[in-house]
Amino acid sequence: MSFKPFNPPSRTLMGPGPSDVHPQVLQALGKPTVGHLDPSFIAMMDEVKALLQYAFQTQNPFTIAVSAPGSAGMETCFVNLVEPGEKVIVCRNGVFGERMRQNVERLGGEAVVVDDAWGTPVSVDKVAAALEAHPDAKFLAFVHAETSTGALSDAKALCALARKHDCLSIVDAVTSLGGVELRVDEWGIDAIYSGSQKCLSCVPGIAPVSFSPRAVAKLEARQTPVPSWFLDQTLVMGYWSGTGKRSYHHTAPVNSLYALHEALRLLHEEGLENAWARHANMHQKLKTGLESLGLSFVVDEAHRLPQLNAVYIPQGVDDAEVRGQLLNRFNLEIGAGLGDLAGKAWRIGLMGHAAREENVTLCLGALEEVLS
Amino acid sequence: MSFKPFNPPSRTLMGPGPSDVHPQVLQALGKPTVGHLDPSFIAMMDEVKALLQYAFQTQNPFTIAVSAPGSAGMETCFVNLVEPGEKVIVCRNGVFGERMRQNVERLGGEAVVVDDAWGTPVSVDKVAAALEAHPDAKFLAFVHAETSTGALSDAKALCALARKHDCLSIVDAVTSLGGVELRVDEWGIDAIYSGSQKCLSCVPGIAPVSFSPRAVAKLEARQTPVPSWFLDQTLVMGYWSGTGKRSYHHTAPVNSLYALHEALRLLHEEGLENAWARHANMHQKLKTGLESLGLSFVVDEAHRLPQLNAVYIPQGVDDAEVRGQLLNRFNLEIGAGLGDLAGKAWRIGLMGHAAREENVTLCLGALEEVLS
Numbered sequence: 001m002s003f004k005p006f007n008p009p010s011r012t013l014m015g016p017g018p019s020d021v022h023p024q025v026l027q028a029l030g031k032p033t034v035g036h037l038d039p040s041f042i043a044m045m046d047e048v049k050a051l052l053q054y055a056f057q058t059q060n061p062f063t064i065a066v067s068a069p070g071s072a073g074m075e076t077c078f079v080n081l082v083e084p085g086e087k088v089i090v091c092r093n094g095v096f097g098e099r100m101r102q103n104v105e106r107l108g109g110e111a112v113v114v115d116d117a118w119g120t121p122v123s124v125d126k127v128a129a130a131l132e133a134h135p136d137a138k139f140l141a142f143v144h145a146e147t148s149t150g151a152l153s154d155a156k157a158l159c160a161l162a163r164k165h166d167c168l169s170i171v172d173a174v175t176s177l178g179g180v181e182l183r184v185d186e187w188g189i190d191a192i193y194s195g196s197q198k199c200l201s202c203v204p205g206i207a208p209v210s211f212s213p214r215a216v217a218k219l220e221a222r223q224t225p226v227p228s229w230f231l232d233q234t235l236v237m238g239y240w241s242g243t244g245k246r247s248y249h250h251t252a253p254v255n256s257l258y259a260l261h262e263a264l265r266l267l268h269e270e271g272l273e274n275a276w277a278r279h280a281n282m283h284q285k286l287k288t289g290l291e292s293l294g295l296s297f298v299v300d301e302a303h304r305l306p307q308l309n310a311v312y313i314p315q316g317v318d319d320a321e322v323r324g325q326l327l328n329r330f331n332l333e334i335g336a337g338l339g340d341l342a343g344k345a346w347r348i349g350l351m352g353h354a355a356r357e358e359n360v361t362l363c364l365g366a367l368e369e370v371l372s
Numbered sequence: 373m374s375f376k377p378f379n380p381p382s383r384t385l386m387g388p389g390p391s392d393v394h395p396q397v398l399q400a401l402g403k404p405t406v407g408h409l410d411p412s413f414i415a416m417m418d419e420v421k422a423l424l425q426y427a428f429q430t431q432n433p434f435t436i437a438v439s440a441p442g443s444a445g446m447e448t449c450f451v452n453l454v455e456p457g458e459k460v461i462v463c464r465n466g467v468f469g470e471r472m473r474q475n476v477e478r479l480g481g482e483a484v485v486v487d488d489a490w491g492t493p494v495s496v497d498k499v500a501a502a503l504e505a506h507p508d509a510k511f512l513a514f515v516h517a518e519t520s521t522g523a524l525s526d527a528k529a530l531c532a533l534a535r536k537h538d539c540l541s542i543v544d545a546v547t548s549l550g551g552v553e554l555r556v557d558e559w560g561i562d563a564i565y566s567g568s569q570k571c572l573s574c575v576p577g578i579a580p581v582s583f584s585p586r587a588v589a590k591l592e593a594r595q596t597p598v599p600s601w602f603l604d605q606t607l608v609m610g611y612w613s614g615t616g617k618r619s620y621h622h623t624a625p626v627n628s629l630y631a632l633h634e635a636l637r638l639l640h641e642e643g644l645e646n647a648w649a650r651h652a653n654m655h656q657k658l659k660t661g662l663e664s665l666g667l668s669f670v671v672d673e674a675h676r677l678p679q680l681n682a683v684y685i686p687q688g689v690d691d692a693e694v695r696g697q698l699l700n701r702f703n704l705e706i707g708a709g710l711g712d713l714a715g716k717a718w719r720i721g722l723m724g725h726a727a728r729e730e731n732v733t734l735c736l737g738a739l740e741e742v743l744s
Contacts, residue, residue, distance in 0.1 A: 003423060003637045005396070006416045006630055008406045018626060021405045024377070029627060030402025033393045033575055034380045035705045044378045051375060067577060068440035068602070071622035075602045099601065106599050197623055203405055205439060205577060205625030227478050227599055229471065230440070230447045248710065250443035251569055253577030254390060255401060256628065258378055265375045333407045338620065 011327070012354070014363055015335030016147050016308060017175070018197035018204045019351035021259075025202055028262035029255050036252040044261055045240065045252075051264035055177060055200070055272065056192065056210050058184035062233070064240040065260055066207040067253050070174040070195030072231065073207025075103055077170045077191040079228045080211075080219050081139065084108030088139040089130050089167070091122040093153070094146035095339045096172055104141070107227065112137065118340045119298040119310070122153040124161065131165040140167045145176035147198075148338045150310040150347065151299045152180060156187045163188050168215055174198060177208065178267055178352060179279045179307035190215040196256070199279070199307055201352030202263035206256050209233075263352075275352075279306040282355040286348065289364035293371060298345050307355065309348040310341065314371070319343055322370050330366040383699070384726070386735055387707030388519050388680060389547070390569035390576045391723035393631075397574055400634035401627050408624040416633055417612065417624075423636035427549060427572070427644065428564065428582050430556035434605070436612045437632055438579040439625050442546040442567030444603065445579025447475055449542045449563040451600045452583075452591050453511065456480030460511040461502050461539070463494040465525070466518035467711045468544055476513070479599065484509065490712045491682070493675040494525040496533065503537040512539045517548035519570075520710040522682040522719065523671045524552060528559045535560050540587055546570060549580065550639055551651045551679035551723060562587040568628070571651070571679055573724030574635035578628050635724075647724075651678040654727040658720065661736035665743060670717050679727065681720040682713065686743070691715055694742050702738040 013020045034041050052063045066076050078100070082088060086109050090101045093116040104111040114130050116123050122142050131137060140162040144155045155171055162169040168190040176182050178199030184192055190212040197204035211219070211233070219226075219233060226232040230250065238247040267275055283306030287297075290311055298310035313319050319336065323346070326332040335347035348363060385392045406413050424435045438448050450472070454460055458481050462473045465488040476483040486502050488495050494514050503509060512534040516527045527543055534541040540562040548554050550571035556564055562584040569576035583591070583605070591598075591605060598604040602622065610619040639647055655678030659669075662683055670682035685691050691708065695718070698704045707719035720735060 001422065001640075003419055003633075003640060005637065006400065006403075006419075006633050008403050008416075008630070009410075009412055010404050011406050011410065013405065013407060015407055017623060018405050018407060026402045026404065026627075028378065030398045031378075031380050032382050032398065033385065033390050033569075034383050035385060035387055035390060036576065038381075038383065038699075038705065040381055044380075047375055047378070050373065068444060069622045069625065072440060072444075072602045075600060079600075102601050106597055106601055195623065197405075203625070203627040204408065204623040205628055225478055228447060228451075229474050229478055230444045250441045251389060251567065251576040253441065253575070253628070255398075255575040255631075256577055256625070258380070259627075261375075261378050265377065268373075268375060327410075333410065 009331060012332045012359055012362060014349050014354055014359060015333045016347045016349050017195065017351060019201055019349055020354040021203055022201050022263065022266055022353040024266065025259045025262045029203060029259040031258055033254050036254055037246060037248065041254060042246055045257065048257060048261050048264065051268055052208050054268055055264060056184045057182065057186065058210050060210045060212055061241065062216050063210040064236065065257065066209050067250065068207060069205055070193065070207045073193030073195065073209050074099065074172060076209050076231045076233065077193050078103040078107055079231050080226055080233045081168065081191055081215060082107050082109040083222060083224055085110065087112060087134055087137045088141055089114060089127065089134065089137050091127060091142035093120060093122055093151060094118055094143065095148035096143045096146060100141045119149045119151055121151050121303040122158060124154055124157045127158055128161055131161055131167065137167055139170055141170040143172040144182065145180065145305050145308065147175045147308060148341065149298055150305045150308040151303050152305045159188045168218060175308055178275055180305065181276055184210060196260055199352040200263045200267065202259050203256060205253065206260050279350060279355045282350045282360055283309065286350060286360045293368055298341065307349060307351045309350065310345045311348065312345055317371065325370045326366050330362065332362060332366050381703055384704045384731055384734060386721050386726055386731060387705045388719045388721050389567065389723060391573055391721055392726040393575055394573045394635065394638055394725040396638065397631050397634045401575060401631040403630055405626050408626055409618060409620065413626060414618055417629065420629060420633050420636065423640055424580050426640055427636060428556045429554065429558065430582050432582045432584055433613065434583040434588050436581055436608065437629065438581050439622065440579060441577055442565065442579045445565030445567065445581050446471065446544060448581050448603045448605065449565050450475040450479055451603050452598050452605050453540065453563060453587060454479050454481040455594060455596055457482065459484060459506060459509045460513055461486060461499065461506065461509050463499060463514035465492060465494055465523060466490055466515065467520035468515045468518060472513045491521045491523055491670040493523050494530060496526055496529045499530055500533055503533055503539065509539055511542055513542040515544040516554065517552065517677050517680065519547045519680060520713065521670055522677045522680040523675050524677045527561065531560045540590060547680055550647055552677065553648055556582060568632055571724040572635045572639065574631050575628060577625065578632050651722060651727045654722045654732055658722060658732045665740060670713065679721060679723045681722065682717045683720065684717055689743065697742045698738055702734065704734060704738050
């Protein structure tokens, strides 16, 4: 057998992620590898932490990047915080709420599921009722921005409810971080995770995570060891924190962290509010164009994510054929439907560096050609 | 606060990993990101699988790269295969055998530890006795190449013993893969994991894993769900295998897999036996030089890893001062001692692309200057 170097095509990435990676991020990624305990690298990690605190709008000292994708970020929150037998109110209005439920149950926790229809936000009223009905619940877990549907839930109201009932909140911000308003400290979020490859426009494989002091106290008061050695944050913190010597836990993904540093630096340079506004503006332009093509949105305007636009596939149109043409003729990736929406919707991402005028114009023009 | 782009220093990496990354691997890493379900990427993943089968010398269909560092590769093997209450013979002759024990116990398994002194290989006789004494053991777990000491164990003999006693073998090949002889099928290894950042000379963050059909059968016969959703290989295989449609599990670390593809391609181009010989040759040259500097090895010659050279720090020499000078004056990283050897030994890596004439000469020259 013979193997040639891989030369990927140049795609425009407007699916549910990975999104277009900023050229400076790719450049940072390819810089020479240094040791994971190199003083220069440790100093860079301190900046990554400060930049993550900015992106999350938090002062939490426990703010790090997990050395694995967003799904491992989710697992980091559940595996460290939820002990066997503990009750978790899990909100399910798409694929990722269901994944949360699976995390809880695999850990021996008890999941109380609050269901809402796909494409709608988590119902604050239902959650209030569930918290009333389950005074022994220890956690409220929900997805801020459901990547499978494009629905935005009211994280501020949900976290306030969690506090009122003395529950810790666990929030999925994989698709929301950097794309819509998110204020960890102001909203009282206790454990939050995200991914690198959505609105941060970084390469996939890294998961920002932050724990409030309340969450850290829960972790430190565990009665049982964290079942995962790799994700045990009591061990990981020996590497990510402290002003003195860092202790080895696992080998950090050095180059991916270069990339995350640059992606976060670009977000800081733009300003968080400006980034949110850019996503909103590009969404308006895309929305107008999609509607004039006759496409209709899965999610009501009031709860619609600017960065993830799920639209119904028109009747009689071949899903795979359209996506194939966009990819092959225009090097443009949009996302297929997932779960209940498979074959019924497309998901058009405007995430991070992908939320640009030229992308919107390309996407609308290409869709018009392919659908006509 | 203001943040500048990070420009890492150009180091020569001769510690216990990450090792020097081949320039072509860095180049591959920085190529444009495509979607994790892009047909071009799926085709590349098939090549990664074939190249990993070559590197591991196996026909196992279940041969993949876990989207996280080597420690997660370890956890992948234990979390998928070991069920609560099952007995595992764990060989401990360094840091990583101890980590295996922690994995077993966190999963509710029962670890029977076979201890050998740090710097010595796993005793085949002790393992034989442990297997006799524990006929109910289901697994034998050991480290092929102990990164904390530089000792090489006899994987072939140990796996033969495991088979004889109807145990599945779980083998840590983090530092051995690509550096010394390793034949998964011929030796009858059942579950094996490695890391990207040692003798493959790839960036850190990816863990090659292979399961034999016997290990897959054990996984499929589980009585309890895999406790980790992220590492559940019954789910991951829907993404990594099959000739038809790949199903989404988590977003693969696209660019890191570009890098792994290139690193494995370079290994295939060189030829596995040639790579093993190169490591052995460079080790001979390094050994001669180190000994003429008066340094002595932690491990006896018969069990010494060519790619990881642990040498005692001479009396009266300041460990941190020497490593600091090597780093600051020569941009050369060597490794500190770990665990029992902290402060007592240095670990000099000759892994993958770092196993080159110029590296050996630089390391010997710099050590001579600093120690004189």
